[in-house]
Amino acid sequence: MKVFISKNIPSPGIEALEKSGFEVYINESSHRLPQPDLIEACQEVDFLLNVGQGKLDADFFEACKHLKGVALTSVGFDHVDLDAATTHGIPVSNTPDVLSDATADIAFLLMLNVSRKAFFRAMQVVNGAWADFEFTKELGTTIQGKTLGIYGLGRIGLSLARKAQAAYDMKIIYHNRSRNIEAERLVDATYVNFDQLLTQSDVLSVHSNLTEETQYRFNKDAFKRMKSSAIFVNTARGKIHHELDLIDALSTGEIWGAGLDVTDPEPMQPDNPLLKMSNTCVFPHIGSATLETRTQMALLAANNIIAAKNGNNMPQVVNVDVYKKA
Numbered sequence: 001m002k003v004f005i006s007k008n009i010p011s012p013g014i015e016a017l018e019k020s021g022f023e024v025y026i027n028e029s030s031h032r033l034p035q036p037d038l039i040e041a042c043q044e045v046d047f048l049l050n051v052g053q054g055k056l057d058a059d060f061f062e063a064c065k066h067l068k069g070v071a072l073t074s075v076g077f078d079h080v081d082l083d084a085a086t087t088h089g090i091p092v093s094n095t096p097d098v099l100s101d102a103t104a105d106i107a108f109l110l111m112l113n114v115s116r117k118a119f120f121r122a123m124q125v126v127n128g129a130w131a132d133f134e135f136t137k138e139l140g141t142t143i144q145g146k147t148l149g150i151y152g153l154g155r156i157g158l159s160l161a162r163k164a165q166a167a168y169d170m171k172i173i174y175h176n177r178s179r180n181i182e183a184e185r186l187v188d189a190t191y192v193n194f195d196q197l198l199t200q201s202d203v204l205s206v207h208s209n210l211t212e213e214t215q216y217r218f219n220k221d222a223f224k225r226m227k228s229s230a231i232f233v234n235t236a237r238g239k240i241h242h243e244l245d246l247i248d249a250l251s252t253g254e255i256w257g258a259g260l261d262v263t264d265p266e267p268m269q270p271d272n273p274l275l276k277m278s279n280t281c282v283f284p285h286i287g288s289a290t291l292e293t294r295t296q297m298a299l300l301a302a303n304n305i306i307a308a309k310n311g312n313n314m315p316q317v318v319n320v321d322v323y324k325k326a
């Protein structure tokens with residue numbers, strides 16, 4: 001059996017595949033393959049281990065309907081046409097849990113970074129503009145004991161809530177489609193409606209999936225309802241906030257600051273106004289970017305492919321209906 005890996009992964013993932021008898025082909029370049037090249041690379045293989053957020057749409061699955069499985073290296077699957085995969089009988093797996101703590105760390109880092117204007121201050125040093133000790137200008141704000149609002153209290157949101165409560169004694173409120181009783185057993189969190197989340201949060205951190213319902217959920221109207229002292233953090237997907245509305249809200253002082261690990265589009269262009277503000281910080285989608293986490297993600301993706309090769313269901317399958325059809 002043959003597998004194509006669309007970008008390099010930590011070696012334990014490759015070794016696991018080889019050990020189970022796979023012939024492994026890898027795109028060694030650091031660039032994402034354009035779709036026609038990816039389709040071509042998949043013609044002679046049985047499985048695809050797809051690294052990153054490159055779109056796998058209906059055309060891809062139509063052209064690669066011979067595939068026996070696709071393993072993603074992300075927990076999000078909004079870039080994949082799961083209906084098309086299911087139509088062609090192709091199981092698709094993701095990598096939940098193993099990246100939750102690392103991604104929550106990035107949300108925490110953004111929250112602290114923005115609250116203390118740390119990125120802006122560090123850039124002053126880099127640019128030779130070390131400001132004289134100034135008692136009242138460019139001050140940050142403390143997050144200790146304040147209210148952290150979580151939009152989407154799932155695996156990553158819960159990890160952030162636990163860290164923020166334990167380390168900073170933050171009061172946790174959250175909004176989900178429905179209450180997460182299981183999470184409420186693990187952390188002292190209060191379920192609120194969307195408007196309460198907007199009006200009560202000192203820091204509002206987004207951790208929902210990107211769906212039709214959550215797309216642009218944080219727009220002009222939402223930012224208007226937030227505290228003028230609030231910090232908005234998004235480590236989920238760039239399309240969950242409306243970027244121009246966010247720029248307006250920051251420029252007019254409707255909210256105080258913003259930290260993003262995800263943008264729309266990615267990469268963000270270097271002339272983006274969000275990169276020029278003192279109370280913003282933008283990371284290039286590094287939620288899961290630790291050696292330990294990426295190694296676990298690679299192993300989990302490899303294990304899903306190995307399971308499928310051995311005639312078993314992929315343990316982390318996301319289009320579960322694919323197995324009902326068979």
Ligand SMILES: NC(=O)c1ccc[n+]([C@@H]2O[C@H](COP(=O)([O-])OP(=O)(O)OC[C@H]3O[C@@H](n4cnc5c(N)ncnc54)[C@H](O)[C@@H]3O)[C@@H](O)[C@H]2O)c1
Pocket residue numbers: 075076077096097099100103151152153154155156157175176177178180207208209210211213214235236237261262285286287288
């Ligand atoms: N920045 C990164 O590198 C990075 C890394 C991993 C995951 N992510 C993103 O984080 C997201 C969350 O990951 P997770 O593992 O915590 O997923 P999860 O499924 O455990 O949690 C998502 C939560 O969002 C909630 N939700 C869904 N729709 C909602 C809606 N309309 N309103 C309110 N809540 C809603 C769900 O009920 C769930 O509790 C992923 O979908 C992915 O897009 C980003």
